[in-house]
Amino acid sequence: MRTLRAFFNDALREATQGSTAYHAWMGVLTFLMCCGAWAYSVQLREGLIVTGLHDHVSWGFYISNFTFLVGVAAAAVILVMPTYVLKDHDFHSAVLIGEAMAVAALIMAISFVVVDVGGPARLWHLLPVVGRINFPRSLLAWDILVLNGYLALNVGVPFYLLYSHWQGREADKRYYVPVVLLSIAWAVSLHLVTAFLYAGLPARPFWNSSLLGPRFLATAFTAGPALMILVLTLIRRFGGYPVAHETIQKLSVVVTVAAQICVVMTISELFVEFYRNTHHGQSARYLFFGIGEKRALVPWIWSSIALIATATGLLTLHHLRAKKAVLYSACVMLFVGILIEKGIGTIIPGFIPEPWGKIHEYSPTWVELTVALGIWALGAFVFTVLAKVAIPIEMGLLREANSALHSTVSPTPQPAANPAAPTPE
Amino acid sequence: MTDSPFQILNNKTMDRRDAMTTLGGMLAAGLGVLQTSCSPLASAAEKEKAQLDWQAYFQQNFQLMTDTEKDATVRRLERSYELNTGNRIDVSAQGPRKDVLYGYAFNVSKCRGYMDCVKACIEENNQDRASGMAYIRIHENKKGSMDFEEANDDFFHQVPAAGHFYMGTQCFHCQNPPCVDVCPVKATWMEPDGIVVVDYNWCIGCRYCMAACPYDARRFNWADPVVPIEEVNPNQHYLGNRLRKKGVVEKCTFCIQRSRDGKNPACVEACPTGARVFGNLLDPNSEIRWILANKKVFRLKEDLGTEPKFWYYMD
Numbered sequence: 001m002r003t004l005r006a007f008f009n010d011a012l013r014e015a016t017q018g019s020t021a022y023h024a025w026m027g028v029l030t031f032l033m034c035c036g037a038w039a040y041s042v043q044l045r046e047g048l049i050v051t052g053l054h055d056h057v058s059w060g061f062y063i064s065n066f067t068f069l070v071g072v073a074a075a076a077v078i079l080v081m082p083t084y085v086l087k088d089h090d091f092h093s094a095v096l097i098g099e100a101m102a103v104a105a106l107i108m109a110i111s112f113v114v115v116d117v118g119g120p121a122r123l124w125h126l127l128p129v130v131g132r133i134n135f136p137r138s139l140l141a142w143d144i145l146v147l148n149g150y151l152a153l154n155v156g157v158p159f160y161l162l163y164s165h166w167q168g169r170e171a172d173k174r175y176y177v178p179v180v181l182l183s184i185a186w187a188v189s190l191h192l193v194t195a196f197l198y199a200g201l202p203a204r205p206f207w208n209s210s211l212l213g214p215r216f217l218a219t220a221f222t223a224g225p226a227l228m229i230l231v232l233t234l235i236r237r238f239g240g241y242p243v244a245h246e247t248i249q250k251l252s253v254v255v256t257v258a259a260q261i262c263v264v265m266t267i268s269e270l271f272v273e274f275y276r277n278t279h280h281g282q283s284a285r286y287l288f289f290g291i292g293e294k295r296a297l298v299p300w301i302w303s304s305i306a307l308i309a310t311a312t313g314l315l316t317l318h319h320l321r322a323k324k325a326v327l328y329s330a331c332v333m334l335f336v337g338i339l340i341e342k343g344i345g346t347i348i349p350g351f352i353p354e355p356w357g358k359i360h361e362y363s364p365t366w367v368e369l370t371v372a373l374g375i376w377a378l379g380a381f382v383f384t385v386l387a388k389v390a391i392p393i394e395m396g397l398l399r400e401a402n403s404a405l406h407s408t409v410s411p412t413p414q415p416a417a418n419p420a421a422p423t424p425e
Numbered sequence: 426m427t428d429s430p431f432q433i434l435n436n437k438t439m440d441r442r443d444a445m446t447t448l449g450g451m452l453a454a455g456l457g458v459l460q461t462s463c464s465p466l467a468s469a470a471e472k473e474k475a476q477l478d479w480q481a482y483f484q485q486n487f488q489l490m491t492d493t494e495k496d497a498t499v500r501r502l503e504r505s506y507e508l509n510t511g512n513r514i515d516v517s518a519q520g521p522r523k524d525v526l527y528g529y530a531f532n533v534s535k536c537r538g539y540m541d542c543v544k545a546c547i548e549e550n551n552q553d554r555a556s557g558m559a560y561i562r563i564h565e566n567k568k569g570s571m572d573f574e575e576a577n578d579d580f581f582h583q584v585p586a587a588g589h590f591y592m593g594t595q596c597f598h599c600q601n602p603p604c605v606d607v608c609p610v611k612a613t614w615m616e617p618d619g620i621v622v623v624d625y626n627w628c629i630g631c632r633y634c635m636a637a638c639p640y641d642a643r644r645f646n647w648a649d650p651v652v653p654i655e656e657v658n659p660n661q662h663y664l665g666n667r668l669r670k671k672g673v674v675e676k677c678t679f680c681i682q683r684s685r686d687g688k689n690p691a692c693v694e695a696c697p698t699g700a701r702v703f704g705n706l707l708d709p710n711s712e713i714r715w716i717l718a719n720k721k722v723f724r725l726k727e728d729l730g731t732e733p734k735f736w737y738y739m740d
Contacts, residue, residue: 133609138633
């Protein structure tokens, strides 16, 4: 118990100390989180009327972000699987970063659901025993279980690894490898269940497609690793963490293949929607070409298609992918392209036209955008803290041996003893 | 009650759920008292209000309540309204009648788009006036087409318009309702008499049911609903037209407060052309059974397998 407390003391100290740039970054994130919290307080007071949502488009920007982030979280498996199952050591240094990303993405995803519900105070109705969860009939109940389970797995394994390494011993494979294997299966089911949440609704023909689940996985395994490449590069440059060149290279192959699959699936879907002019294709028609004067989503989806297609083209050519500048810009393009595709091109057109064929458009308000910004800042904050603690432990700089010394010198471990106060000059 | 609060947990005659509820209730009452008793300015009425609010917050899902609990819950709603407005309402928790399954038929030949049903529905069911909420939609179709995409459901001109016919849609009270399946907390269900209802106190406002409904039957309270106090219908039912709050879903309940009293829903009563027929599908002598047996009836989007208890027919 004492050791555990010492570990958290060390972690807290590590997370609250850093360069001026680190404090400035965390300060900016905190400011954005406060903005988000304020916008959310407006929404709590006035109701969801302050969003752009209405009875016809009853889910919008929040649920779109939720969907996208579940994909990012699921993609952590891309690093976990080769490291633990295929024993590929190239990924080893990056795996904890991937898991930290998954944790941050899950916290964001859960936050987006919480801000979307009309009665957040009544969320205890979902709890076992005191509440009344509709399991297994409701896919939302499944999603809640899968999300929280995945969060627990992605907190549990890295915690055990870091805690062991911090104590200066190797983690016991017998304990964590089975859990890792479970979390790999869990990651796939996580995004599949989220897709089923929509695909199981015959009321919304745009979603009611067996391709939705596989397409979610393909976009997740594109956007997730693309983000990972960018984050690992940044961490290598600014965090001083050695990430093997091989890791980035292998990840770039994953991104390329997944992006190619995405393109194939998109073409397949477009063919079915447009070959015959059926009512079921109305949402796609609205999304891609607009119906009459109503064409709010058209510029978005075409920019998304352009970004994804260009990036996939660039990455497909080996000599271009090998160039760092091309790889990084392709990753940015894919991440943004898929964020738009999931964020605007998947959830919203499902509601347009509404069940009786009328077009009621939707666009997010400043409240939704500010709350979303706050939640993204929260995610970045969580990720930064986790990475900040994990990196020195993995590099062997943060060890119990060092901290035990510290706590024997000062018998009462006062938080004041740490010079953590952010004092940017 | 002779047990101390925590002995309840070990009481063999009470299941764990009830025990937790009882404890929750005690906690709620305790906190409510604590909250208000800490405020020297709170009047007795304010203290009582706060206590009622706390009890409402911790209340059980309506479907799982015993008759006594249901009764206490509706008494609390009445008292709360009286404390807030000085007016009295009558909230019922009346259960389903025996051997009754409600069904509805709509005569396409007779409807002329007068919209009296819409108005009556809004007034009967205490719907939000600020947002212009309405459970019923009247679609004005051009003769020669029943394509709802081409229909106009937002008309403002003299009716019936030449060359057009009218069809109303509302909750069809599906026998296989997708909205009930998707609710993550079982806040909406089908009653034994076939009415699909919502427990507004249990709904968390996730709006999954709205996404799942193929008939646009459900409405959400995006803000605090506004019903002018003099227009509030005081004859209410817990699962029906009682006043809602922001952040919850609501819908047509076949006017449960009327139908369980043996009356017709407000839309049926208001229709000046007799286009609307409501009745008991299990009663072979009912008008609705006669229509099903003698008219060529059809339902909308039958391919989705939702089994609506709402038929259309023509003379």
